[in-house]
Amino acid sequence: MCGIVGYIGKRKAYPILIKGLHRLEYRGYDSAGVALINEQGQLNVYKAKGKVSELETFCESKDTGGTIGIAHTRWATHGEPNTVNAHPHYSESERLAIIHNGIIENYAVLKAGLMEQGYTFKSDTDTEVLVQLVEYTQVNQHVDLKTAVQLALQQVIGAYAIAILDKTHPDTLIAARKGSPLVVGIGEDEYFLASDATPIVEYTDKVIYIEDEEVVSLRLGEKVDITTINNVTKTPEIKRLELSLSQLEKGGYPHFMLKEIFEQPRTLTDSMRGRVNVRQDNIALSGFIDNKDRFLNAKRIIITACGTSWHAGLIAMYAIEEFAQIPVEVEYSSEFRYRKPVINKDDVVIAISQSGETADTLAAIQLAKEKGAFIFSICNVVGASIPRVSDSGCYTHVGPEIGVASTKAFTAQVTALTMLALCIGREKKTISKEQYLRIVRELGQIPDKIERVLGQNKRISDFAKTFTYAQNFIYLGRGYNFPVAMEGALKLKEISYIHAEGYPAAEMKHGPIALISQEMPVVVVAPHCGTYEKVVSNIQEIKARKGRVIAVVTEGDELVSKIADYCIEVPATEECLTPLLTVIPLQLLAYHIAVVKGCDVDQPRNLAKSVTVE
Ligand code: AGP
Numbered sequence: 001m002c003g004i005v006g007y008i009g010k011r012k013a014y015p016i017l018i019k020g021l022h023r024l025e026y027r028g029y030d031s032a033g034v035a036l037i038n039e040q041g042q043l044n045v046y047k048a049k050g051k052v053s054e055l056e057t058f059c060e061s062k063d064t065g066g067t068i069g070i071a072h073t074r075w076a077t078h079g080e081p082n083t084v085n086a087h088p089h090y091s092e093s094e095r096l097a098i099i100h101n102g103i104i105e106n107y108a109v110l111k112a113g114l115m116e117q118g119y120t121f122k123s124d125t126d127t128e129v130l131v132q133l134v135e136y137t138q139v140n141q142h143v144d145l146k147t148a149v150q151l152a153l154q155q156v157i158g159a160y161a162i163a164i165l166d167k168t169h170p171d172t173l174i175a176a177r178k179g180s181p182l183v184v185g186i187g188e189d190e191y192f193l194a195s196d197a198t199p200i201v202e203y204t205d206k207v208i209y210i211e212d213e214e215v216v217s218l219r220l221g222e223k224v225d226i227t228t229i230n231n232v233t234k235t236p237e238i239k240r241l242e243l244s245l246s247q248l249e250k251g252g253y254p255h256f257m258l259k260e261i262f263e264q265p266r267t268l269t270d271s272m273r274g275r276v277n278v279r280q281d282n283i284a285l286s287g288f289i290d291n292k293d294r295f296l297n298a299k300r301i302i303i304t305a306c307g308t309s310w311h312a313g314l315i316a317m318y319a320i321e322e323f324a325q326i327p328v329e330v331e332y333s334s335e336f337r338y339r340k341p342v343i344n345k346d347d348v349v350i351a352i353s354q355s356g357e358t359a360d361t362l363a364a365i366q367l368a369k370e371k372g373a374f375i376f377s378i379c380n381v382v383g384a385s386i387p388r389v390s391d392s393g394c395y396t397h398v399g400p401e402i403g404v405a406s407t408k409a410f411t412a413q414v415t416a417l418t419m420l421a422l423c424i425g426r427e428k429k430t431i432s433k434e435q436y437l438r439i440v441r442e443l444g445q446i447p448d449k450i451e452r453v454l455g456q457n458k459r460i461s462d463f464a465k466t467f468t469y470a471q472n473f474i475y476l477g478r479g480y481n482f483p484v485a486m487e488g489a490l491k492l493k494e495i496s497y498i499h500a501e502g503y504p505a506a507e508m509k510h511g512p513i514a515l516i517s518q519e520m521p522v523v524v525v526a527p528h529c530g531t532y533e534k535v536v537s538n539i540q541e542i543k544a545r546k547g548r549v550i551a552v553v554t555e556g557d558e559l560v561s562k563i564a565d566y567c568i569e570v571p572a573t574e575e576c577l578t579p580l581l582t583v584i585p586l587q588l589l590a591y592h593i594a595v596v597k598g599c600d601v602d603q604p605r606n607l608a609k610s611v612t613v614e
Contacts, residue, residue, distance in 0.1 A: 001399025002087070002101040003027040003073040004182075005199050006163040008173045008218050009190020013069035014059070016192075020199030021052040021073045026249050026256075027101075027195060028075025028400045030383065031086035034059070035097035035165055036066035043167035045097050047086035068170055070163040070193075072099035075399055076382035079124030089128040091135035092119055096145075096166055098131035101195055102159035102180040103397065105274040110155065130156065134164065146217050146227075149174050153215070153229045159273065163193055173218040175210070176229065182210040184224060186238065191218040197241050198248040205241040255601045257403030257495070261587050262454055264408050265447035267398035268580070271412040275419060278444035281437045285416075287376060287392040288423045294374040294391075295324075295424050298348040302341075302373070303330045304364040305352035306611065308406040308490060309413060312378075313352050314483035315579050316417035322576065323425030333360035334614070337367055345372035352417070353377065354401055354409035355610035356384025365389055378416050380409050394420065404607045405495050407587050410487065411450075411580050415443070418576060442574045446581070449571040453584040456568055460585060463550075463566050464592035470521050473500035474512060475586070477525035478535055484525050484579045488586030495604050496594035505531075505538040516547040523589070524564070525582045528554040529575040539563055550589070552582045 003024025007013040017034050032055040033047030046062055048055040052073055072087035079085035088097040104110070107126035110133055115121075119132050130152065138148035145166045153160070159179030166172065175182060175193050185192030185200035185207050192200045193216075197207055208224060210216055214234060217225040226234040243252055253259035260267075276283050288295060301320060303313035310332060317328040331341070333351075337360060343349070349368040353361050356379040365375045366389060377386050377393035380401065387393050396412035422439060425431035467473075473492055477485030486502030493500050503512055505524065516522070522542050526535040536559050539549055543563055551564035554572050561567045570581040594601050 001027045001075050003195050004070070004099045004101050004161060004163055004193070005072075006070045006173050006175060006193030007190070008068040008220060009187060010067060011190065013066050014064035017069050017071035018052065018056055020194055021055070021071050023198040023245070023249070024073055024195055025052055026400065026402055027073065029073050030076050030081030031083065032071070032073045033086045033088050033099075034069060034071040035088040035099070036064060036069040037165060037167050037170040038063055038065040041167055041170060043094065043097055043165060045088050045090055047083050047088070049081060049083050049086065068165065068173060070097065070099050070165055070173070077103050077395070077397055081383040085123045085125050087127055089123060089125065089131050091131045093135060095168060096131050096135050096164060098127060098134070098162055098164045100127040100130060101161040103270070103273060104130060104156055104160065105158040106156065126158075130160070130162065131164065145169060145172065145174050146215060147231070149176055150215055150227070150229045150231055153178070153213070159270070161195060171219055174215065175218070176215040177210045178212045184208040184210060184216055184218065186224065189220065191224070193218065196248060196251070197243070198245060201241055201243075201245055201248060206238055207241055208236045208238055254595075255403065255591075257405055257407060257591055257601050260401055260403050260408045261584070261591065263398070264411050264584070265451045265454070267408045268411060268415055268450065269447045270397050271415055272419075272443065273397070276440060276443050278441055281440055283419050283423055283440055285394055285419055285423050287394045288420060291374065291376070291392050292427060294348055296427060297346055298326055299344065299346050300348075301326050301328045302336075302343070302347055302349045302368070303328060303352065304333045304336050304349060304361055304368075306333050306358050306360055308410050308487060309352040309354060309361075311483045311487040311490070312410055312413035312417060313350070314486070315414050315480055316350070316421065318480050319418050319421035319576050320424065323421045323431045324428055325430045326424065331364070333358065333364040337364040343368050343371040343373050347373040349373045349375050351375065351377040351386050351390065352413055353386050354380045354396075354406055354413070356381040356386040357610045357612045358386070359612050359614050362386050362389065378413050380412070401609075403602050404604055404609050405491055405590070405601070411583065414579055415446075418443070439574050439576065442577055446573070446577060449573060449581055450584055453570050453581055456585065457588055460568060460588045461592040464589055465596050467521050468593055468596045470498055470519065472515070472520045473498060473523060474515065474520060475500060475502040475523045475525070476505040476508065476535075476538060477502070478505045478531040479529060480576055480579055481525040481527065481529075481582055484582050484586065485523070487583055488523060488525070488590065491587055491590035492593065494607060495590055495601050496597050496599055497605070498593065505535050508538055508541065513541065513545070516542055516545040518546050518548060521548050521550060523550045523552070523586065525552045525586075526560050527552065527570060527578045527582055528557070528572060529578060536560060552585050
């Protein structure tokens with residue numbers, strides 16, 4: 001998730017663009033860049049690795065003149081975060097410059113075609129392919145920039161929000177979007193362009209939200225021109241901004257955590273983009289494809305992680321053992337790195353880390369690597385330390401996760417690990433084609449099903465208020481949902497400061513049932529799956545001792561709904577995919593209890609987003 005900004009008007013563009021990038025830094029900041037057309041018609045592109053402030057320092061000695069420009073703060077998806085891969089990208093002739101937020105799935109095919117035409121590339125990015133395609137189209141079909149953009153985008157598969165400049169037309173700024181957001185701001189003799197309204201709100205409250213497959217042309221003295229990529233003219237719909245700057249950064253949500261909970265349908269779609277092909281009934285993970293033998297010959301898979309990522313690893317254990325029939329051990333990184341573990345050369349070690357910088361997990365894989373194991377990482381930050389040490393991996397592509405309590409990264413980790421388990425199982429033929437196809441098709445339905453669960457947010461908020469008295473909670477689940485119970489407990493602990501434990505439901509009888517009382521709410525994850533009847537018995541044991549039960553059940557449940565105090569329904573799905581749905585109510589429950597308690601939801605006390613020290 002990158003941030004893009006554009007300006008064309010009567011003022012110096014550079015200060016407006018830089019300020020706009022600062023407003024968008026919450027979207028990612030591993031590198032940044034700006035492109036300006038100055039008074040002499042020169043197209044100047046300046047880029048720097050790191051935060052926007054690094055770019056500002058770099059530009060202090062540069063010509064930053066010009067009243068038209070575009071700027072970009074990057075969250076790397078293709079290519080390491082460095083200056084070469086930073087945006088904007090020149091076309092080969094350096095006549096065009098482009099910035100892009102999104103992922104072009106068919107960039108490799110497009111790049112190969114352009115290379116056959118003699119085009120060369122400086123970066124590893126999909127974005128540079130796009131600007132070369134636009135230039136190639138313009139030159140070979142003798143069309144203007146807008147038409148070239150329309151024609152080029154007709155060949156693109158994936159998501160984009162782009163802005164592009166042509167130094168031979170310094171009076172025109174062209175932009176387009178599909179799948180990534182883009183807003184136009186309308187000022188007095190000036191236009192603004194951005195990923196969202198945060199860079200625009202201080203200049204104007206008149207905005208146009210660009211729709212998918214629309215191309216917008218901004219020219220001074222002319223009205224905003226909008227067409228589709230097939231050149232069908234559209235009537236711009238001007239809206240008035242009502243949100244404050246702070247609210248805008250959070251997408252109108254009160255906290256980043258709630259925004260990120262509600263982003264999950266989209267972030268899972270992004271995470272599966274180019275990997276789960278429901279039409280072709282197939283999953284393609286390049287990290288697996290390139291290293292098949294390591295997985296197929298593995299005698300054991302060791303998963304090492306911390307916190308929420310460790311819970312994702314527990315779920316992966318169930319999936320990998322069920323579908324790939326490879327023994328899995330799930331380790332806390334901090335324990336694994338010091339207990340002198342036995343690690344063999346034919347072991348595969350999977351590191352799971354949202355930040356890619358957790359010190360214990362990094363140390364754990366460095367230890368495993370020294371002993372010859374194959375290291376595969378599931379990470380959300382391109383170019384972070386853990387992916388750099390790994391032999392291969394799979395990025396989750398959910399964009400920056402700002403809330404300290406992990407939500408969208410967790411569901412993306414579980415999705416990536418489930419895809420991996422299915423890929424291995426398919427290759428080893430330890431999963432039937434029928435079951436594989438059924439799960440692949442169901443994966444494609446998960447974002448919409450999460451959307452349906454999110455629809456219960458208000459109801460969960462209402463009954464969460466009745467539990468703020470509690471000093472202790474216990475969370476129960478079985479099978480794939482035992483780790484979900486642990487994750488739900490962690491969410492509550494870390495943002496509401498209420499003590500909570502996650503437990504295998506059957507373990508209640510081995511001690512914890514002594515704790516049951518009306519003062520300790522019990523959350524039970526009880527979707528329809530293999531051990532459902534047993535979980536129902538566990539709930540009855542709790543109710544017999546006057547325990548209060550909040551149950552997460554499958555839509556239409558007729559048993560638990562009669563005995564639990566509160567029920568939250570989730571759509572039916574494959575058992576291995578139930579965690580992607582059952583975790584959502586637990587995220588919302590923790591969030592709303594913490595909010596009622598007046599806790600700092602996005603930055604809970606004593607915590608950090610990434611634990612880069614032991
Ligand atoms: C989860 O909500 C916490 N923020 C924490 O447990 C986190 O999952 C853990 O520190 C691991 O972080 P990582 O995924 O970045 O390695």
